[in-house]
Amino acid sequence: MKSCAKREEDRKTFMDQVRESKENGYLLSSRKIGSGAFSKVYLGYATQEKLRQNYKLASDLRSKRHAMVAIKIISTAKAPLEYSRKFLPREIYSLNATYKHINIQLYEMYRNSRRTYLVLELASRGDLLEHINATSDRRECPGLEEEEARRLFRQIVSAVAHCHNRGIVHRDLKCENILLDERGFIKLTDFGFANRYSSKNSLMSTFCGSVPYTAPEILMSKKYNGELADLWSLGVILYAMVTGKLPFRERQPHKMIHMIKQGLSFQQPISPECQSLIQGLLQLKPGARLGLQQVATHCWMLPATSAIFQQALNATGRPPERTSRGSRQGNQSPRRPSHLLCTGRLPRPSRDGSQGPRADLCRLPPSAALARPG
Structure with missing residues (x-):
């Protein structure tokens, strides 16, 4: 009191x-x-x-x-x-x-x-974390359907590309910092850890972000490229959107690194194209991650997005980055129909406010931000 x-x-x-x-x-x-x-x-x-x-x-x-x-x-x-x-x-x-x-x-x-x-701008429908959890409850299946996840993720990638093209890295991309307005459009928010850079090769040293979404190089207290760190966070966000879970859940950075090195797993049906995109972003080595151009043209993201999205991605005038061996692009097999994405049901999460089984099954926990000057 x-x-x-x-x-x-x-x-x-x-x-x-x-x-x-x-x-x-x-x-x-x-x-x-x-x-x-x-x-x-x-x-x-x-x-x-x-x-x-x-x-x-x-x-x-x-x-x-x-x-x-x-x-x-x-x-x-x-x-x-x-x-x-x-x-x-x-x-x-x-x-x-x-x-x-x-x-x-x-x-x-x-x-x-x-x-x-x-x-x-007012985002009256709350944040992406709340939306994923509410949708999981309603569907009785963790995560969003891939069609909706794709629509939202395109907007998120477009906003991040817009920032990068203007020399801004966000450094705290997470579901809580992505809001939805009354029309269902996303709004990227909370630029408290954002920073500008003069060169694509610039390295940063500030330890910041939220552990579940933070790139491994930051967790290991190494100097890092802000753009590549944002790409890792995008991978975590997409994984959370389609599974209703976080790919790696640990509070301690050194334990998180251990989990990341053990590798990524998908414990529910996700289309191979979506898995390919997530795996391309969640690469331990920063240089192995898919770039934004590769994300935009990835088979899971196609067909081509709106003119605004393409304009943001092409603003730098650079040719598309070379496709890594781990990515799957071009004319691939069609995505798996949405009705095949959830073949079973998880128990409806309890509503008593308790953590534990509910968070592990199909509810995303909130993430606390952290910062340490370096």
Whole structure:
């Protein structure tokens, strides 16, 4: 139970945030829709005056037929100095550099000496983790059907390609950081660990991300290529989407490395083409992983995606990367029909909030982010 003094302090802080938001053209509601180590995300509304001033915001919200936004409030006064000086500026830079993509949406930013406000597109259907678990419950079979997984994964890959083409690596790609809007489109979020790089061969050393999604080279505290680390995370996400499970589950990095070296296994029916793509991304050696061009043209991803997707992937003007021996591309056998993907049923997960069998069977657990400067 919070003390009376703490509750009063929280109330005063919130009223200050309401006032500061109103001064910038937004009505902040008391509905909290997310939180982080140094931030909280609230449902907000753009005022009519703000809509008259900001054409981009007005145009987007008009198409959605509402005035709702997500307002992320970061307490820079309470956050560690390293976060305020290092990670927050990177997050803001990354959002500003990538906001034009349909799957990444930053409307506006305002700040003062105590707080930074990021006005983001509202993703009303929650995150991908929740969607996978809810779908698993409804189907009584872990994971999404491959057809839906393909549709969502194309969007995720497109957003990541857009970031990489602008010299931004995300470094914390996971199901919790992928949101869905009311139309079922994904929105890539939480660029708190994102960083920019000047060369494709640049190496990084910051130990960051969430252990189940983190590339093995980072877990081994080696210097790493940020793009290749993101590719590993994409493989974990795709595995989670089609199986409802994480490929490797361990909290300790050294134990995780041991599991990765033992190899990947598929314990339920997944099409050979999908397995091929996952295996191509979850390669222990970073250089052996499929590149984004190879992912885009992989037989599981075909037929060709939308013009927006192709434009993002081809923005660099580089020819497609050489296909590794482990990938299967070109005109392959058709994917397995969706009705063959789940030939049996797992017991419906318990709803008592307990972990253990439920997480092991067909529910994905949330992942805690971690960071260690290097």
